[in-house]
Amino acid sequence: xxxxxxxxxxxxxxxxxxxxxxxxxxxxxxxxxxxxxxxxxxxxxxxxxxxxxxxxxxxxxxxxxxxxxxxxxxxxxxxxxxxxxxxxxxxxxxxxxxxxxxxxxxxxxxxxxxxxxxxxxxxxxxxxxxxxxxxxxxxxxxxxxxxxxxxxxxxxxxxxxxxxxxxxxxxxxxxxxxxxxxxxxxxxxxxxxxxxxxxxxxxxxxxxxxxxxxxxxxxxxxxxxxxxxxxxxxxxxxxxxxxxxxxxxxxxxxxxxxxxxxxxxxxxxxxxxxxxxxxxxxxxxxxxxxxxxxxxxxxxxxxxxxxxxxxxxxxxxxxxxxxxxxxxxxxxxxxxx
Numbered sequence: 001x002x003x004x005x006x007x008x009x010x011x012x013x014x015x016x017x018x019x020x021x022x023x024x025x026x027x028x029x030x031x032x033x034x035x036x037x038x039x040x041x042x043x044x045x046x047x048x049x050x051x052x053x054x055x056x057x058x059x060x061x062x063x064x065x066x067x068x069x070x071x072x073x074x075x076x077x078x079x080x081x082x083x084x085x086x087x088x089x090x091x092x093x094x095x096x097x098x099x100x101x102x103x104x105x106x107x108x109x110x111x112x113x114x115x116x117x118x119x120x121x122x123x124x125x126x127x128x129x130x131x132x133x134x135x136x137x138x139x140x141x142x143x144x145x146x147x148x149x150x151x152x153x154x155x156x157x158x159x160x161x162x163x164x165x166x167x168x169x170x171x172x173x174x175x176x177x178x179x180x181x182x183x184x185x186x187x188x189x190x191x192x193x194x195x196x197x198x199x200x201x202x203x204x205x206x207x208x209x210x211x212x213x214x215x216x217x218x219x220x221x222x223x224x225x226x227x228x229x230x231x232x233x234x235x236x237x238x239x240x241x242x243x244x245x246x247x248x249x250x251x252x253x254x255x256x257x258x259x260x261x262x263x264x265x266x267x268x269x270x271x272x273x274x275x276x277x278x279x280x281x282x283x284x285x286x287x288x289x290x291x292x293x294x295x296x297x298x299x300x301x302x303x304x305x306x307x308x309x310x311x312x313x314x315x316x317x318x319x320x321x322x323x324x325x326x327x328x329x330x331x332x333x334x335x336x337x
């Protein structure tokens with residue numbers, strides 16, 4: 001990823017939260033590659049990676065995912081549990097409702113709700129009376145992370161038709177173009193919301209508990225920076241191939257995948273190309289990953305694993321595995337790789 005920077009105002013809001021909780025932040029800033037002199041000047045910028053590591057550092061020290069900015073601390077692991085409560089929802093509509101219900105359990109700083117009409121669906125934050133946040137960062141972070149997480153869940157970008165914020169346009173307002181993907185923004189509204197076409201609420205969730213583990217294992221950069229064209233179709237094809245291989249359909253083809261995803265072979269091929277992959281490459285990677293996992297389960301012989309990933313002859317599997325990993329399956333099992 002090329003180096004990305006953001007306005008230092010975002011880091012100043014984090015600093016305000018940390019200092020309000022009594023943290024001595026000079027060393028924390030330095031250890032994350034941020035100069036206090038930079039933060040003291042408006043219009044300066046900090047590296048996104050430094051900002052993300054600074055945020056994570058504060059969260060861990062305070063045991064607070066709200067970074068000292070909310071009315072009360074939001075324990076570490078809250079976002080993780082929200083995601084896990086959503087992964088089994090059938091579609092985006094149900095998932096967003098689960099998300100709102102989850103956060104409302106804490107009664108912390110905002111009430112969350114879903115509003116629907118015939119044409120649109122909105123996720124809305126309303127400040128709880130008498131419980132103001134220290135600054136506006138939480139509103140921006142919650143709304144953008146809800147949007148990005150649900151794009152990932154549904155496996156495609158969900159365009160926002162409108163963003164409303166219950167405060168005046170800040171000095172860093174130009175940053176919202178990236179934060180909300182160019183959606184129109186209304187300031188000084190009574191509520192803060194993201195709104196999108198109702199049809200997107202019917203998107204089926206294509207992710208699984210396994211892919212969620214991978215998503216949550218990443219850094220906060222995945223939520224701070226998630227481009228429109230992040231890989232989605234290749235992940236879906238990989239999951240589809242894995243199911244087919246485990247069910248014995250070792251010869252699953254591009255044509256079958258295209259039928260499953262309701263598109264032509266040409267369109268599927270182009271979409272995979274746009275993600276720098278081909279169907280053949282994904283199939284090879286999927287067979288390799290299944291084989292590697294089975295090798296660590298000592299109840300399977302090499303010959304059985306060869307069959308389970310679609311090879312009629314163990315010798316052909318051994319040659320393929322060596323081309324994938326540089327090691328034979330037996331040597332790999334014994335840690336000699």
